[in-house]
Amino acid sequence: MKHGFVKIATAVPALSAGDPIHNATSIIDAIGMCKDEAEIILFPELCLTTSCCESLFYHPLLTKECDKALARIAKETKDCNAIIAIGTPILHNSALYNCTAVMHKGEIICLVPKATGDRWFSGSNSLDEDDAATLCSKTVPFLKDGIIRTGSFTIGIEIGNDAEAPLPPGAKAAMAGAQIILNPTAAAEEAGRHTRLRERIKQQSNRYKCIYVYAESGWGESTSKAVHSGYCAIAECGSIIAESKRFQTSTGITITEADAEKATNRRIGDSNFSNKNTAKSLKTYTSNGTGSTFRRRFSPTPFIPEKSESCMRYEEIFAIQATALARRIEHTHSDTAIIGVSGGLDSTLALLVTVKAFDILGKEREGIIAITMPGFGTTGRTYNNALALMSRLGVKQKEISIKEACLQHFKDIEHDAELHDVTYENSQARERTQILMDIANKHNGLVIGTGDMSELALGWATYNGDHMSMYGVNASVPKTLIQHIVRWVAESNENIEIRETLLDILDTPISPELTPANDNGTIKQKTEDLVGPYELHDFFLYHFMRNRFSPEKILFMAQNAFEGTYDDETIKKWLKTFVRRFFVQQFKRSCMPDSPKTGSCSFSDGEKWSMTADNNHRIWSDNLN
Secondary structure, three states, rough: HHHHHHHHHHHHOOOOOOOOOHHHHHHHHHHHHHHHOOEEEOOOOOOOOOOOHHHHHHOHHHHHHHHHHHHHHHHHHOOOEEEEEEEEEEEEEOEEEEEEEEOOOOOEEEEEOOOOOOOOOOOHHHOOOOOEEEEEEEEEEEEEOOEEEEEOOOOEEEEEHHHHOOOOOOHHHEEEEEEEEEEOOOOOOOHHHHHHHHHHHHHHHHOOOOOOEEOOEEEEEOOOOOOOOOOOOEEEEEEEEEEEOOOOOOOOOOOOOOOEHHHHHHHHHOHHHOOOOOOOEOOOOOOOOOOOOOOOOOOOOOHHHHHHHHHHHHHHHHHHHHHHHHHHHHHHHOEEEEEEOOOOHHHHHHHHHHHHHHHHOOOOHHHEEEEEEOOOOHHHHHHHHHHHHHHOOOOOEEEOHHHHHHHHHHHHOOOOOOOOOHHHHHHHHHHHHHHHHHHHHHHOOEEEEOOOOOOOOOOOOOOOOOOOOOOOOOOOOOOHHHHHHHHHHHHHHHHHHHHHHHHHHOOOOOOOOOOOOOOOOOOOOHHHHHOOHHHHHHHHHHHHOOOOOOOHHHHHHHHHOOOOOOOHHHHHEEEEEEHHHHHHHHHHHOOOOOOOOOOOOOOOOOOOOOOOHHHHHHHHHHHOO
């Protein structure tokens, strides 16, 4: 499929215990439900017999019936372009093996044996590397600790609780290059297990940097001793992107597009995945991909955590910022912290972090010198919010107007004060920075930077103006995430006045306020009108930095994520802006102050992202055209 996406399905058919022919019919029907779309179809462990046959597994009649059932499935799926993985017992050299039979276009490509043995089955260690079984009148190789290659992606398989081994087969397959790990299982359900299971699936996909596909047996398994829920999940590099309902009483299909390119890109530069590939490898027929309907919906806010863990994540980020600043204040023996407060979003979070840092150190909040510096574009709303926030947080507040200083500066450099150009705007930002730096010198203080990661990505900061500080607490936090963290602080704050102020700041348009306001005193200069919507830029930033996707792929994903919000041309316009600005504004990031890394995307850690300031963006810009 285009852009590295692979359409994957899990299928849990309604089965009959110990009846392979009946189960073959259910499997064929399930394949028919998704074969026109899926490139991979995964069935549960031992789904040809169910997992509860116990001593009946030793009866050769059962394995002979499995042979007939597999032959029938192969015959009925000759026109199916998907790779199909079906769990079945295999009798070989008087030993019984729990296997996954891998099929493609009516041919059984290989048998992947379960590594761990149990009461009924031998483990794969008893097999030689070149062992093969006679199945459906053909010789089929066992693939032990190996991978299956196609023209588009590579697959590894670990069966059931093999995933819990000290060195799981999936780990070996991932290190050998498998982007997709299949785990067919027949585990039974129990109270509390599901939560742990979901976390393990996410952890496996994150650990292997892969697409992890899990399919569990369901309706039709014996309930003599336990219940099987039929749960299925498809995870991608640490996140579950599709999952089924549990306890369905009919065939369940879960299907979505998973990103094999993301798995490959996440491994680049990771020495754990750079070892020489020594795994046994089988080449299958090339899977060309089927189906034109794209089912998956991408999150428009990739930096924002899932609702279930959002509060914990916001608290962690806030704690990282505050702890880092507290340590820097202690290390530099600073008596004070100096911060410019505009009544805008970034300086609000920076002030909240600074207050928390002082609380951690047990220092009086009076040591925080918060300064509002109204200029030509300052509006009453932001001005009053700045004063209210400083007052209600109990910090030392100062007001220093920059208007007269800037007018004198315009006179000195022979600039027309009526010409509201970049000189007019940037002079104000540099005047504010000079005030902060000089007051820091006067009071043995540290200037706290307020600029965020989104602004750094776009270079939306005045060089040696708001671009500069002595420690930047927001530099790894993108604009969309800052909004959520400030809202979390507001909603968890017991002080009603602080909460109301923070909520009003959140409701204020984002603006540098460097040009005069409208006649009615409202903000005229809106950042997102000039540089583009931050929700788009943060989407571009995440997938460009974290997943290393091409602009063409990011455009495709953004059109999916923002369908109904922005038209395609608008998205493309701002993506072109992002690519151009990201490259040409690198010089500002090359000399940015120290800042704490709070997430997987960061400019503060050179190991995460670094580039020279004169890299050409031609191939990235051309990619969009």
